[in-house]
Amino acid sequence: MEATQKELNLVTIKEVLRQYLLQKGFRNTPERYTILEEIYMMDHHFNVDDLYLLMMQKKYHVSKATIYNTIEIFLDAGLIRKHQFGEKTLTSSSYEKSYFDKQHDHLVIYKEGSDKEIEEIIEFCDPRIQGIKESIEKAFGVNIDSHSLYFYGTKNNG
Amino acid sequence: MEATQKELNLVTIKEVLRQYLLQKGFRNTPERYTILEEIYMMDHHFNVDDLYLLMMQKKYHVSKATIYNTIEIFLDAGLIRKHQFGEKTLTSSSYEKSYFDKQHDHLVIYKEGSDKEIEEIIEFCDPRIQGIKESIEKAFGVNIDSHSLYFYGTKNNG
DNA sequence: CTACGTGCAAAAGATTTGCATTCGA
DNA sequence: TCGAATGCAAATCTTTTGCACGTAG
Numbered sequence: 001m002e003a004t005q006k007e008l009n010l011v012t013i014k015e016v017l018r019q020y021l022l023q024k025g026f027r028n029t030p031e032r033y034t035i036l037e038e039i040y041m042m043d044h045h046f047n048v049d050d051l052y053l054l055m056m057q058k059k060y061h062v063s064k065a066t067i068y069n070t071i072e073i074f075l076d077a078g079l080i081r082k083h084q085f086g087e088k089t090l091t092s093s094s095y096e097k098s099y100f101d102k103q104h105d106h107l108v109i110y111k112e113g114s115d116k117e118i119e120e121i122i123e124f125c126d127p128r129i130q131g132i133k134e135s136i137e138k139a140f141g142v143n144i145d146s147h148s149l150y151f152y153g154t155k156n157n158g
Numbered sequence: 159m160e161a162t163q164k165e166l167n168l169v170t171i172k173e174v175l176r177q178y179l180l181q182k183g184f185r186n187t188p189e190r191y192t193i194l195e196e197i198y199m200m201d202h203h204f205n206v207d208d209l210y211l212l213m214m215q216k217k218y219h220v221s222k223a224t225i226y227n228t229i230e231i232f233l234d235a236g237l238i239r240k241h242q243f244g245e246k247t248l249t250s251s252s253y254e255k256s257y258f259d260k261q262h263d264h265l266v267i268y269k270e271g272s273d274k275e276i277e278e279i280i281e282f283c284d285p286r287i288q289g290i291k292e293s294i295e296k297a298f299g300v301n302i303d304s305h306s307l308y309f310y311g312t313k314n315n316g
Numbered sequence: 317c318t319a320c321g322t323g324c325a326a327a328a329g330a331t332t333t334g335c336a337t338t339c340g341a
Numbered sequence: 342t343c344g345a346a347t348g349c350a351a352a353t354c355t356t357t358t359g360c361a362c363g364t365a366g
Contacts (some may be wrong), residue, residue, distance in 0.1 A: 027320060027365055048355080063323045068356065084242050092355060107294055107302075122298055132284045136265055136309055140280055144265075144311035151294055153302035185340055187346060206330080221348045226331065250330060 006041070013079065013099055015039050020077040026088040031062050035070045039080060045094045045121065071095060083148070087122060107131070112154055119155070164199065171198050171237065171257055178235040189220050193228045197238060203252040203279065229253065241306070243279060263287070263307040270312055277313070 017036055021028055036078070038055060046054075048067055055062050074080045075095075083094040085108055107122040133144050175194055179186055196213060197204070204212075206225050213220050232238045243266055247261040265280040291302050 007303060025227065029321060061231060061323085065242045065324080065354095065357080066322055070322080107361075109300060124294060124297070126290045126293065128286050128290050132286050132307075133309060135284065136282060137311070139282070139313070140265060141314045142265065142267060142309075143314050144309045146311075147307065147309045149290075149305065149307045150333070151300075151305045152300045153295075153300045153304075156295070156301050158301045185345060187340075189347075219348085222330095223332080223349080224347055227346080 009100060010040055011113065017077065018097060020079075026073070031066055032073070034060055035062065035067065036074070036079065039074070039077060039095075040097050040099075043096070045083065045085075045096045047092045047094050049092065085118060085150070094150055103146075105151075107151045107153070110152065110154050112157070166197060167258060168198055171255075174257065175235065175237065178237075184231070189224055190228055190231070193220065193225065194232065194237065197253075198234070198255050198257075200255070203241065203254045204244075205250045205252050208253055243276060243308070261304075263309075264310070265309045268310065268312055270315070272293065 013036060014033055016138070017032065019030065020026075021032070026066045038058075038060075039052060042054075045143075048064060048071065052062070052064050052067055055067075071080065075082060079097065079099055080095045081098040083096065083106070085091055085094055085106070094098070102125065104123045104155045107124060108118055109120040109122065112115040129147065129149060133147060137144055171194060172191055175190065176186065178184075179190070188281060193209070193213075196209060196216075196218075198213045200212075206229065210220070210222050213225075223257060229238065237255065237257055241254065241255040241264070243249055243252055243264070260283060262281045262283045265269060265282060266276055267278040267280065269275040269277045287305065291305060294300070295302055304311055
């Protein structure tokens with residue numbers, strides 16, 4: 001059932017990409033569909049290197065340049081979201097599939113005693129953020145397209 | 159009056175650094191005080207290169223390595239905060255002085271029609287974020303040390 | 317056919333590291 | 342004195358760019 005749902009989603013998401021490419025006048029290259037499929041088969045956040053290594057393992061030869069290119073397109077198409085975890089240390093950008101999920105935010109949990117190592121990333125969704133968003137739009141006369149909210153903390157051992 | 163207040167703050171903040179270095183057993187190097195002074199004389203966000211160039215102009219010779227080092231210390235001491243503006247494009251880390259300010263969040267306004275160029279960054283402070291924070295702490299059993307919230311949008315021309 | 321997209325390698329930009337030298341305690 | 346800090350340059354890591362080649366339309 002789980003696998004079947006994923007298969008269905010895969011069919012859907014490829015169609016979404018097809019429509020997007022058509023509308024933009026971009027080409028239907030096999031790389032774009034293969035990368036999309038890999039991303040939508042994954043269950044977690046990933047960065048460019050993760051994706052590159054995964055595809056190498058599966059013997060799909062795609063260059064990093066193409067992955068970076070493709071990710072730009074997917075971002076524009078709304079097929080993925082970009083994140084920047086790790087407030088303290090510099091980390092590479094992370095991404096996640098976004099088409100079937102609702103917008104959510106992240107709680108980044110650091111290992112106890114370490115400022116650097118991330119132990120876990122938990123997703124959450126609090127409706128109050130919408131209220132803040134609307135207030136800001138009114139207060140400053142802006143249209144807000146998106147937001148990002150991260151909480152940083154540690155496990156509560158007490 | 160403005161200048162006088164800034165002078166007073168400078169005296170205070172140097173004392174804070176002195177206490178911090180003492181407590182940690184770190185040395186009182188002139189570089190650390192000079193960099194701190196530059197940061198606290200500034201009114202806006204800055205990145206490492208901004209700071210480096212500024213100090214070169216003023217004929218203070220400080221290497222970038224030392225600036226990076228010092229910034230780590232100031233972060234740990236709570237004298238500055240780190241930011242990562244620019245969700246779409248990669249940008250260098252930004253920093254700002256934090257000692258006399260209360261915690262605030264940011265509204266990043268992009269130039270109309272451009273996904274890349276930032277037109278303005280506005281600071282705001284909404285108390286509702288505290289409520290969300292407390293809910294998350296209870297829900298997931300964590301201690302939250304900090305958060306970052308960014309809204310991304312464009313000027314409302316309507 | 318004719319660009320657009322890809323792959324590869326080189327370049328660029330931010331940050332980190334290694335090491336000899338300097339200097340604060 | 343002597344270990345911590347600094348400066349400089351080289352190294353590293355992520356992302357971007359240039360160019361020759363392949364291929365979708």
